[in-house]
Amino acid sequence: MELKLYMFETCPYCRKVLNSIEKSGRTDVELHNIHKSEEDRLTLIEVGGKQQVPCLFIDGKPLYESDDIVDWLEAHPQMK
Ligand SMILES: N[C@@H](CCC(=O)N[C@@H](CS)C(=O)NCC(=O)O)C(=O)O
Numbered sequence: 001m002e003l004k005l006y007m008f009e010t011c012p013y014c015r016k017v018l019n020s021i022e023k024s025g026r027t028d029v030e031l032h033n034i035h036k037s038e039e040d041r042l043t044l045i046e047v048g049g050k051q052q053v054p055c056l057f058i059d060g061k062p063l064y065e066s067d068d069i070v071d072w073l074e075a076h077p078q079m080k
Contacts, residue, residue: 004057008035013066026078
């Protein structure tokens with residue numbers, strides 16, 4: 001499963017998701033910082049129709065809302 005988190009560092013909702021990822025120790029979430037990459041920012045808008053972060057792309061499908069993202073990640077631990 002391909003997991004990509006669209007985020008930026010000073011967004012508190014992104015921090016919540018990042019903290020959860022760090023705490024779990026999982027390494028399967030690719031980070032896409034929309035303040036560092038214009039390409040990522042445009043992809044986020046193109047796929048989801050808006051610029052809201054955090055957004056977790058699960059095999060290309062966008063999931064919004066930090067609480068929902070944290071819940072989803074906890075329910076789907078990294079396959080080792
Ligand atoms: N309820 C959302 C709030 C997310 C949110 O407000 N993100 C801000 C950045 S801190 C944002 O992307 N604002 C721009 C927008 O919504 O288009 C969550 O918990 O994920």
